[in-house]
Amino acid sequence: MIDWMRVDELRHEIGDDGFAEVVDLFLDEVEEVVERLPASAALGRLEGDLHFLKGSAWNLGFAGFGTLCQAGEKRAAAGGEVDIGPILAGYAQSKAEFMAGLADRQRPDAA
Numbered sequence: 825m826i827d828w829m830r831v832d833e834l835r836h837e838i839g840d841d842g843f844a845e846v847v848d849l850f851l852d853e854v855e856e857v858v859e860r861l862p863a864s865a866a867l868g869r870l871e872g873d874l875h876f877l878k879g880s881a882w883n884l885g886f887a888g889f890g891t892l893c894q895a896g897e898k899r900a901a902a903g904g905e906v907d908i909g910p911i912l913a914g915y916a917q918s919k920a921e922f923m924a925g926l927a928d929r930q931r932p933d934a935a
Contacts (some may be wrong), residue, residue: 825888
């Protein structure tokens with residue numbers, strides 16, 4: 825669900841301090857959008873919000889969540905109904921996996 829190669833690549837590109845800032849910004853922005861998804865569907869903003877989430881997710885290695893957002897974005901673009909439940913669950917699972925894996929990777933004994 826998490827593309828750890830992408831996570832490591834990003835950390836290498838921007839350094840530990842920059843990476844920590846990106847993670848904080850990602851979590852703040854993504855959670856704001858995730859919380860408004862039900863309203864976005866009602867207001868016709870769902871396609872744009874899912875597009876934003878997809879790009880953000882893939883940038884930080886949330887591969888599974890990004891794929892869910894991409895599928896929802898395509899359905900929304902085609903005028904179809906989008907079940908946001910699996911998208912919300914995918915984010916929650918991805919975030920939990922990411923945070924646990926990140927903690928493991930920051931331990932001094934981690935390889």
